[in-house]
Amino acid sequence: MRGKSALLAALSAVSLVVAVPSRSSAAPTTFTHPGVLVSKPQLDFVRDKVNASAQPWRGAYDRMMAHPFSSLSRVPKPRAVVECGSYSNPNHGCTDEREDALAAYTLSLAWYITRDNRYATKAIEIMDAWSATIRDHTNSNAPLQTAWAGSSWPRAAEIIKHVHGNWPNSGRFATMLRDVYLPEIVNGRAATNGNWELSMMEATLGISVFLEDRAVYDKAVSIFRTRMPAFVYLASDGSLPKAPPGSGIDTRAEIISYWHDQSTFVNGLSQETCRDFTHTGYGLAAAAHIAETARHQGQDLWAEVRERLRHAYGLHAKYQLGAEPVPSWLCGGSFKQALGPTTEVAFNALNTRLGIAMTNTQTLTERQRPTGTDRLFTGWETLTHASNPA
Template identity: 30%
Template sequence: MSRRERPPASVRREEVSRRGLLQTAGGLIAALALGASAAATKADAAPATFTHPGMLHNAGDINRAKVRVAAGNDPWLSGWNKLIANSHSHSTWTPNPQTTVIRGGTGENYGILYNDIAAAYQNALRWKVAGTSANGDCAVRILNAWSARLTTVTGNADRFLAAGIYGWQFANAAELMRGYSGFDLTAFKDMMLNVFYPLNKSFLTNHNDACITNYWANWDLCNMASVMAIGILCDDGAKYDQAVTYFKSGAGNGSIGHAVPYLYTDASGYGLGQWQESGRDQGHSVMGMGQMGAICEMAWNQGDDLYSYDGRRFMKAAQYVAKYNLGNGVPFTTYTWGSGQNCAQQSQTVISSTSRGQVRPVWAMLHYHYNRRLYLDDKYIAQMAFSVAPEGGGGDYGSTSGGYDQLGFGTLMYAK
């Protein structure tokens, strides 16, 4: 059954807090039972009690996928078939845990980690949707193997990308397996707190001792997502708040005002927001939709509407990136930033066409939020979402790291 968290009149508020509206079982909203003052209250702090599961997927999402797949309904069934065709989702997957993961520099081995994370997540989805214990056992086997062995994530500056991207993804796989027999959640939390979080915090605080604008938006975003996911996994309100605060007002390029520096309205009246990496290339711009989307979805499932923050600034960015990657023209304002350690000035005067039209599984999450939860006209996001459906995940978009930057399977888990 599809769920509608808000009646249309209230969803059009520029910023809506959902804290206190989530029911523990099913993630459903009792909006009609609350007064207008409660609906309008701005949430600035972590929930007193975290919702579980409450990252990329809540109980309602899982139940909907389960019911629709069992009934053979599309597009859920097409999304399911995409999942079970992926070799990472097979219960025979054998984990290969490492003591040290290296991204950047000599001895890189991080591909082992992102393949195992994809396998853990995909097996967790199969268990949640179909109830197959073999897949649940496999997911737990992977998670336990890594938490028992991993002590270090290192390398050159790219170690911060590894800690960020794989941090939030790993935590999401673990969140789905919370409470599963044999899953050592305590050991897994320890790994996230002692291996991943220190790097996440270091980057957001010091940016590898570089100029604050040196690193692209995605570097901040993946580390923000990891901090948020770790906060939810560990029921740690301070970490959750750290991520939300950075999203709203952080000094780096991942905070919403820096990630979307310029706003426009196109000839058809659609709001557009220039993405910070648009002058760099489109692969990383689309990646940004997935990274910021993950942050917004995790916050949504804990009662905070970052999707609509600052006049739905993120939606405008997604419309911009989607419109350009569909082959349409978009405006572009010269983007200037400080680089390196001395903030040497650089500028981009035109939008980049490099990797234009690249397919990544990031659009279903955004379309089904803005169009099906909030009833908004998301023309370009919608066109992009349906042009790449059904979405796959790690292993469906090439063997290099870019194909594993998103967990994917949005058609299966978000269609409404």
């Protein structure tokens, strides 16, 4: 582990939430399990649809079951220290950790739908291997790497512990999440690109649910609430986007630089739009995952972020679809890379459940079905969230 001083500092920061409650305190008195990204009613809906061979769920399930992440012969590759530099260079365990975490989640979904215990056994094997081994994340991408893997682990752990049961080392896994993962992510990173901090808060929130830690839950929600206006712009914010509190970004020139030299702001523009759509998609997906997990815990964050997310997905989907030329005022007239398989959770929440028309987002979402995995932290979201009213 990186050192007792760093760990104590991080956990001390968490304890301050308990000592000084704020208006954002919203953790449930009783946590709902499974309740990280997916809930039992959602999973039951999916299982029924797959068993009835209904589309798009059956196609999404077949794609998942054909993927190496669902393989019963998978051999986990845990490391004591995962070292990840910028863009995973060096890559000492980075890909292995992320993919093992996603595999554990994939296998837990496979078990839930099939009730074939071999899938649960393999998921447990992977989680046990890592909880027995990992002690630290290092190098410049350590917070983001920790966030990505830390977003997937509790999704799997929730299903296995609270539905399957019979997991003797679940306590050791919980200790791993608290001692190895939380210290790296719980305080956020205000001055980074927004996808970093949103992914860090997604992992923090998911871990807090698995640990039933109300203080950590409240801290994740508090940081999320200040990060969202600094990641997605609305005209009601004023002439300039909000800056992340504590970032030191406070002048017009600094904000424009932080928004990758974009100086014209419209509803739905993201802080990373003019960097590329791929990292924008990471941030939007993490935000949707946070709101969905909070909903399972009885808190309506969707009401707080619906306008930002509907405009953000609408704007980016429009240009991703190529329906019209990118105007010269937007990122110099061009954008980079793809939005990725990031729309299903938000589209389901905003369109299926809230009835908000999202024409461009719907077209893009349906065109991409059935989505697979980005091999980072999203996976099988057509299966779990397409037209899912639960």
